[in-house]
Amino acid sequence: MSTIRAVSATGAGGLLVAALALTGGPAQAAEPGPAAGAAAAGAYKERTDTLPAERLTAEQRRLLAEKSAAAKGAAQQSVARGDVGAAAIVSSGAVQQSQINSYYCGPATLVITQSARDEVGNRSQTQAGSELRTNSSGTAWYGINANVPNPTGYPIPDVLNHRLPGAGYVPKALPYTPSATDKANFRDHIVHNTSGDYAIAGNAWEVVGGPHLVGHPNREIFHWVSIDGHSDDGARTVQYRDPVGGVPTSVISWAGSVPRTATISSDTITTIMGGRGYVW
Secondary structure: OEEEOOOOOOOOOEOOOOOOOOOOOOEEOOOOOOHHHHHHHHHHHHHHOOOOOOOOOHHHHHHHHHHHHHHOOHHHHOOOOOOOOOOOEEEOOOOOOOOOOOOOHHHHHHHHHHHHHHOOOOOOHHHHHHHHOOEOOEOOOOOOOOOOOOOOOOHHHHHHHHHOOOOOOOEEEOOOOOOHHHHHHHHHHHHHHHHOOOOEEEEEEEOOOOEOOOOOOOOOEEEEEEEEEEEOOOOOEEEEEOOOOOOOOOOOOOHHHOOOEEEEEHHHHHHHOOOOEEEO
16 A cells, blocks of 8 residues: 555536547546536436346345445544645555557456555456456446356456455445435545555446546546545545556547546545446
Protein backbone atom coordinates (compact mmCIF):
# COMPACT_ATOMS: atom_id res chain seq x y z
CA MET A 1 0.00 0.00 0.00
CA SER A 2 1.25 3.51 -0.78
CA THR A 3 0.30 7.07 0.10
CA ILE A 4 0.42 10.08 -2.24
CA ARG A 5 0.31 13.50 -0.58
CA ALA A 6 -1.54 16.71 -1.44
CA VAL A 7 -4.29 15.56 -3.80
CA SER A 8 -7.40 17.73 -3.63
CA ALA A 9 -10.92 16.28 -3.53
CA THR A 10 -12.86 16.77 -6.79
CA GLY A 11 -15.83 15.26 -8.63
CA ALA A 12 -17.05 14.49 -12.17
CA GLY A 13 -19.25 16.75 -14.22
CA GLY A 14 -22.38 15.99 -16.21
CA LEU A 15 -21.76 16.75 -19.92
CA LEU A 16 -24.06 16.76 -23.01
CA VAL A 17 -24.03 14.65 -26.40
CA ALA A 18 -24.71 11.04 -28.11
CA ALA A 19 -24.53 7.21 -27.53
CA LEU A 20 -21.99 4.35 -27.71
CA ALA A 21 -21.83 1.12 -25.72
CA LEU A 22 -18.21 0.13 -24.93
CA THR A 23 -17.92 -2.62 -22.93
CA GLY A 24 2.59 10.35 -13.85
CA GLY A 25 -0.01 11.61 -11.25
CA PRO A 26 -3.74 11.12 -11.10
CA ALA A 27 -5.91 13.39 -13.23
CA GLN A 28 -8.86 15.10 -11.60
CA ALA A 29 -12.48 15.26 -12.70
CA ALA A 30 -14.54 18.43 -13.07
CA GLU A 31 -16.99 19.53 -10.40
CA PRO A 32 -20.15 17.39 -10.11
CA GLY A 33 -23.23 18.29 -12.13
CA PRO A 34 -26.65 19.05 -10.61
CA ALA A 35 -28.47 16.37 -8.66
CA ALA A 36 -31.25 16.51 -11.25
CA GLY A 37 -28.81 15.15 -13.84
CA ALA A 38 -28.05 12.12 -11.65
CA ALA A 39 -31.77 11.51 -11.04
CA ALA A 40 -32.52 11.71 -14.76
CA ALA A 41 -29.66 9.32 -15.48
CA GLY A 42 -31.05 6.84 -12.95
CA ALA A 43 -34.53 7.08 -14.45
CA TYR A 44 -33.10 6.41 -17.92
CA LYS A 45 -31.21 3.36 -16.68
CA GLU A 46 -34.29 1.93 -15.00
CA ARG A 47 -36.33 2.47 -18.16
CA THR A 48 -33.84 0.82 -20.53
CA ASP A 49 -32.14 -1.92 -18.49
CA THR A 50 -32.34 -5.43 -19.96
CA LEU A 51 -30.28 -7.27 -17.32
CA PRO A 52 -32.03 -10.36 -15.93
CA ALA A 53 -32.95 -10.49 -12.25
CA GLU A 54 -29.80 -10.92 -10.16
CA ARG A 55 -29.42 -13.63 -7.54
CA LEU A 56 -26.66 -13.98 -4.97
CA THR A 57 -25.71 -17.41 -3.71
CA ALA A 58 -26.14 -18.18 -0.02
CA GLU A 59 -22.36 -17.91 0.39
CA GLN A 60 -22.29 -14.53 -1.36
CA ARG A 61 -25.07 -13.23 0.90
CA ARG A 62 -23.19 -14.44 3.97
CA LEU A 63 -19.93 -12.93 2.81
CA LEU A 64 -21.54 -9.63 1.85
CA ALA A 65 -23.11 -9.29 5.29
CA GLU A 66 -19.84 -10.24 7.03
CA LYS A 67 -17.70 -7.83 5.01
CA SER A 68 -20.23 -5.00 5.31
CA ALA A 69 -20.24 -5.35 9.08
CA ALA A 70 -16.44 -5.39 9.17
CA ALA A 71 -16.22 -2.30 6.94
CA LYS A 72 -18.88 -0.21 8.70
CA GLY A 73 -17.48 3.15 9.74
CA ALA A 74 -14.11 2.52 8.05
CA ALA A 75 -14.20 5.79 6.09
CA GLN A 76 -14.58 7.94 9.18
CA GLN A 77 -11.84 6.03 10.97
CA SER A 78 -9.53 6.87 8.06
CA VAL A 79 -9.86 10.64 8.46
CA ALA A 80 -6.40 12.23 8.77
CA ARG A 81 -5.56 13.98 12.03
CA GLY A 82 -3.52 17.20 11.91
CA ASP A 83 -3.28 17.28 8.10
CA VAL A 84 -5.22 20.47 7.42
CA GLY A 85 -5.76 21.26 3.73
CA ALA A 86 -3.68 18.40 2.35
CA ALA A 87 -5.71 15.25 1.86
CA ALA A 88 -3.63 12.24 0.83
CA ILE A 89 -4.51 9.39 -1.48
CA VAL A 90 -3.91 6.05 0.22
CA SER A 91 -3.49 3.40 -2.48
CA SER A 92 -3.18 -0.36 -2.68
CA GLY A 93 -0.87 0.17 -5.67
CA ALA A 94 -2.61 -1.43 -8.64
CA VAL A 95 -0.62 -1.50 -11.90
CA GLN A 96 -2.53 0.02 -14.83
CA GLN A 97 -2.76 -1.80 -18.15
CA SER A 98 -4.30 -0.39 -21.32
CA GLN A 99 -6.98 -2.65 -22.74
CA ILE A 100 -5.86 -4.54 -25.84
CA ASN A 101 -9.00 -3.86 -27.89
CA SER A 102 -12.19 -1.80 -27.72
CA TYR A 103 -14.16 -4.32 -25.62
CA TYR A 104 -11.51 -5.70 -23.24
CA CYS A 105 -12.00 -3.25 -20.37
CA GLY A 106 -13.20 -6.19 -18.24
CA PRO A 107 -10.11 -8.38 -18.69
CA ALA A 108 -7.84 -5.34 -18.27
CA THR A 109 -9.66 -4.32 -15.08
CA LEU A 110 -9.40 -7.84 -13.76
CA VAL A 111 -5.60 -7.99 -14.11
CA ILE A 112 -5.23 -4.42 -12.79
CA THR A 113 -7.37 -5.29 -9.75
CA GLN A 114 -5.41 -8.49 -9.17
CA SER A 115 -2.15 -6.53 -9.29
CA ALA A 116 -3.20 -4.39 -6.31
CA ARG A 117 -2.59 -7.42 -4.14
CA ASP A 118 0.89 -8.34 -5.44
CA GLU A 119 1.85 -5.39 -7.73
CA VAL A 120 2.55 -7.75 -10.65
CA GLY A 121 1.89 -6.05 -14.00
CA ASN A 122 1.58 -7.24 -17.60
CA ARG A 123 -0.57 -10.28 -16.92
CA SER A 124 -2.30 -11.70 -20.01
CA GLN A 125 -5.58 -9.99 -20.82
CA THR A 126 -6.28 -12.73 -23.37
CA GLN A 127 -6.20 -15.38 -20.65
CA ALA A 128 -8.34 -13.19 -18.40
CA GLY A 129 -10.83 -12.69 -21.23
CA SER A 130 -11.09 -16.44 -21.73
CA GLU A 131 -11.77 -17.00 -18.03
CA LEU A 132 -14.35 -14.19 -17.99
CA ARG A 133 -15.94 -15.37 -21.27
CA THR A 134 -15.59 -11.84 -22.62
CA ASN A 135 -16.89 -11.34 -26.17
CA SER A 136 -17.38 -8.40 -28.53
CA SER A 137 -20.24 -7.20 -26.29
CA GLY A 138 -17.80 -6.86 -23.39
CA THR A 139 -17.59 -8.46 -19.94
CA ALA A 140 -20.85 -9.10 -18.14
CA TRP A 141 -21.71 -7.67 -14.75
CA TYR A 142 -24.06 -10.62 -14.22
CA GLY A 143 -25.60 -13.50 -16.14
CA ILE A 144 -22.49 -15.20 -17.58
CA ASN A 145 -20.80 -18.19 -15.97
CA ALA A 146 -17.04 -17.64 -15.85
CA ASN A 147 -14.68 -20.36 -17.03
CA VAL A 148 -13.72 -21.36 -13.47
CA PRO A 149 -14.94 -24.03 -11.03
CA ASN A 150 -18.32 -23.33 -9.36
CA PRO A 151 -19.29 -20.11 -11.17
CA THR A 152 -22.06 -17.95 -9.71
CA GLY A 153 -23.10 -15.90 -12.75
CA TYR A 154 -20.90 -12.95 -11.70
CA PRO A 155 -17.72 -13.42 -13.79
CA ILE A 156 -15.43 -10.73 -12.32
CA PRO A 157 -15.67 -11.83 -8.65
CA ASP A 158 -15.58 -15.51 -9.65
CA VAL A 159 -12.32 -15.10 -11.57
CA LEU A 160 -10.76 -12.85 -8.92
CA ASN A 161 -11.55 -15.41 -6.21
CA HIS A 162 -10.18 -18.20 -8.40
CA ARG A 163 -6.93 -16.29 -8.94
CA LEU A 164 -6.66 -14.97 -5.37
CA PRO A 165 -7.81 -17.76 -3.04
CA GLY A 166 -9.17 -16.37 0.21
CA ALA A 167 -9.74 -12.85 -1.20
CA GLY A 168 -13.49 -13.13 -0.66
CA TYR A 169 -14.54 -10.84 -3.49
CA VAL A 170 -18.30 -10.33 -3.62
CA PRO A 171 -20.57 -8.32 -5.96
CA LYS A 172 -22.39 -5.30 -4.56
CA ALA A 173 -25.30 -4.29 -6.79
CA LEU A 174 -26.41 -0.65 -6.76
CA PRO A 175 -29.85 0.81 -7.50
CA TYR A 176 -30.24 2.93 -10.63
CA THR A 177 -30.06 6.07 -8.48
CA PRO A 178 -27.78 5.28 -5.51
CA SER A 179 -28.85 6.75 -2.18
CA ALA A 180 -26.80 8.59 0.42
CA THR A 181 -26.52 5.27 2.28
CA ASP A 182 -25.21 3.52 -0.84
CA LYS A 183 -22.57 6.26 -1.20
CA ALA A 184 -21.55 6.02 2.46
CA ASN A 185 -21.30 2.23 2.17
CA PHE A 186 -19.06 2.53 -0.88
CA ARG A 187 -16.73 4.87 1.03
CA ASP A 188 -16.49 2.28 3.81
CA HIS A 189 -15.88 -0.51 1.30
CA ILE A 190 -13.03 1.21 -0.56
CA VAL A 191 -11.31 2.01 2.74
CA HIS A 192 -11.79 -1.60 3.88
CA ASN A 193 -10.34 -3.03 0.67
CA THR A 194 -7.44 -0.59 0.47
CA SER A 195 -6.46 -1.31 4.08
CA GLY A 196 -6.25 -4.99 3.16
CA ASP A 197 -4.21 -4.22 0.01
CA TYR A 198 -7.07 -5.02 -2.38
CA ALA A 199 -8.68 -2.93 -5.12
CA ILE A 200 -12.34 -2.75 -6.17
CA ALA A 201 -13.54 -3.54 -9.70
CA GLY A 202 -16.21 -0.98 -10.60
CA ASN A 203 -18.79 -1.45 -13.37
CA ALA A 204 -19.65 1.99 -14.75
CA TRP A 205 -22.82 2.79 -16.68
CA GLU A 206 -22.40 6.30 -18.06
CA VAL A 207 -25.35 7.92 -19.83
CA VAL A 208 -25.92 11.09 -21.83
CA GLY A 209 -26.34 14.05 -19.50
CA GLY A 210 -25.19 12.16 -16.42
CA PRO A 211 -21.79 12.20 -14.70
CA HIS A 212 -18.84 10.63 -16.51
CA LEU A 213 -15.40 9.31 -15.70
CA VAL A 214 -12.47 11.64 -16.37
CA GLY A 215 -11.92 12.23 -20.09
CA HIS A 216 -14.93 10.18 -21.20
CA PRO A 217 -17.26 11.73 -23.79
CA ASN A 218 -20.93 12.43 -23.11
CA ARG A 219 -22.15 9.14 -24.52
CA GLU A 220 -23.68 5.98 -23.15
CA ILE A 221 -20.74 3.81 -22.11
CA PHE A 222 -20.56 0.52 -20.20
CA HIS A 223 -17.09 0.24 -18.74
CA TRP A 224 -14.98 -1.51 -16.08
CA VAL A 225 -12.35 0.32 -14.01
CA SER A 226 -10.18 -0.64 -11.04
CA ILE A 227 -10.59 1.57 -7.94
CA ASP A 228 -7.44 1.25 -5.86
CA GLY A 229 -7.26 4.19 -3.48
CA HIS A 230 -9.05 6.85 -1.45
CA SER A 231 -8.36 10.18 0.22
CA ASP A 232 -7.72 10.14 3.96
CA ASP A 233 -10.46 12.71 4.60
CA GLY A 234 -13.19 10.09 4.90
CA ALA A 235 -12.76 8.79 1.33
CA ARG A 236 -14.52 11.76 -0.23
CA THR A 237 -12.26 11.17 -3.24
CA VAL A 238 -11.19 7.87 -4.80
CA GLN A 239 -8.40 6.96 -7.17
CA TYR A 240 -9.02 4.61 -10.09
CA ARG A 241 -7.08 3.06 -12.97
CA ASP A 242 -8.83 3.37 -16.33
CA PRO A 243 -7.91 0.74 -18.96
CA VAL A 244 -8.85 3.15 -21.77
CA GLY A 245 -5.88 5.32 -20.75
CA GLY A 246 -3.04 4.70 -23.17
CA VAL A 247 -5.19 3.02 -25.84
CA PRO A 248 -4.47 4.29 -29.40
CA THR A 249 -7.18 6.52 -30.85
CA SER A 250 -7.28 4.15 -33.82
CA VAL A 251 -8.79 1.60 -31.41
CA ILE A 252 -10.98 3.92 -29.29
CA SER A 253 -11.42 7.32 -30.91
CA TRP A 254 -11.77 9.27 -27.64
CA ALA A 255 -9.01 7.48 -25.71
CA GLY A 256 -6.56 10.35 -26.10
CA SER A 257 -8.32 12.42 -23.43
CA VAL A 258 -8.48 9.59 -20.87
CA PRO A 259 -5.77 9.40 -18.18
CA ARG A 260 -4.39 6.07 -17.01
CA THR A 261 -4.96 7.10 -13.39
CA ALA A 262 -7.52 9.61 -12.14
CA THR A 263 -9.28 10.84 -9.03
CA ILE A 264 -13.01 11.49 -8.74
CA SER A 265 -15.57 12.17 -6.04
CA SER A 266 -16.54 8.90 -4.38
CA ASP A 267 -20.20 9.97 -4.50
CA THR A 268 -19.94 10.65 -8.23
CA ILE A 269 -18.42 7.29 -9.11
CA THR A 270 -21.07 5.56 -7.00
CA THR A 271 -23.72 7.35 -9.07
CA ILE A 272 -21.93 6.30 -12.28
CA MET A 273 -22.02 2.65 -11.14
CA GLY A 274 -25.78 2.89 -10.44
CA GLY A 275 -27.75 0.11 -12.14
CA ARG A 276 -24.70 -2.18 -12.04
CA GLY A 277 -22.32 -2.03 -9.06
CA TYR A 278 -18.88 -3.01 -7.91
CA VAL A 279 -16.88 -6.04 -6.84
CA TRP A 280 -15.13 -5.66 -3.49
